[in-house]
Amino acid sequence: MQKFSFNRRLVIIIVCLIVSFALMTVSVTIRNKKSTPPLIQQFGNDIVGLTDRVVALPANGLSGSVSAISELLNTYQENQQLKKQVSELAQTKVRDQTLAKENKQLKQQIKLNDSLTDYTAISAAVITRTPSSWQNQVVINKGSSAGVVKNMPVMSGSGLVGRVAEVNKTNSKVELITDNNDSANRFAVSITTKAGKTVNGVLSGYKSATGQIVMDNLTTKSKISKGDKVVTSGLGGVTPKGLFVGTVAKSVGSDYGLSTKLYITPATDLSDLNIVTVAVTKQ
């Protein structure tokens, strides 16, 4: 390494800083405004994604088999409990089918084709996770060629886990709702209280200390109690209605005492994602 003079080094450092901030600003702007990243970035991401699968497949397979062995140990107990649940589920399912059929017929009667609750699902596997502490982001193996569009909601297990942040041809990035940046977890949600009132609002953050989603600035008079279910309201865009977000854990007055602040326990375990579902609304 040749020795630079002090001035030359200073110039290099300053130029690097300026270029760095310029690049960062540009890429953040593109991420917020455009529906897909520039073609070169997409192409690069697709190639890297394909190579990554070579490494990720054995790793994920290995972890799958390890957890399979550990799950084998308490299979018997689980089986006993599940048997009970299955018989109850059959009942619910039949009723569900009847209701869905009735719903469809009623919709036909009033000539309503697609309502906010309709969506189709694309299931995808998680390839890898961003090794970063502030970007809770996973890369999934479906992209624009499978019909994924930016900002679509992503679910896992029983509940909402995040939204699509960047779409390439064969893979896309999903920002989880545990991410605390300005846009990751702003979902329009509604809560049906015990009294039957509907309260609308927007998720506003994530409290990492307790692992709860925060919903601030609620100016409702109706009483929201612990255990009330929070679902997406379908208002304002690509998120369909009725995706389960979580249950209310605590309802407190906000910092200035003017509004209500809710803490919501997420419906799924957000730290352990393997298979996710992208909800596609008909637009």
Added chain:
Amino acid sequence: MYRLSKMRFGFPIGLFLLLFVDGSVSQVFSRQMFNTPSVMVSHLVVLWLVCGVLFEENMAMPLVKWAAVIGAVFDLYYTGIFGVYIFVFPLVVYLTRQLVNYISPNFLSGLLIYFIDITIVEALSFVASRAVHMTSMSGSSFLVNTLGPTLAFNLAMFVILYFPIRWVYNWLK
């Protein structure tokens, strides 16, 4: 002689392999590593780069260039925010080279150098993320919840992987 050795191909392959292993480790052990609030971030790529400097001896390797390349891939593929690691990784290589001039590299001094490098990587990416509003984490909670656990994890990885990586580098030379 860098041009004539197996290092010419072995080094980039190892670099990309560890980049993907970083992501896979984060995914497979996400329950343990992203156990909020404390978060451990795996930086095996940095380990490979720093070991490159430590075991370089008099073989002039184009480490800064490769650091910039792998930083660019990291930015595009993992974070989606271009312009952070593409500068941080080369800086770490440069800094490690400066430090190696003063401290002769061995296991213990390597641990010390790696400690400094990880601190710089995490601190700079934190500052960058704060600047573009990717995070709203406060400085004190960064120190306690991210930097501490990350340092612990990565220093443990250094201790475990130092001798295997040295063996690989000697084989590649």
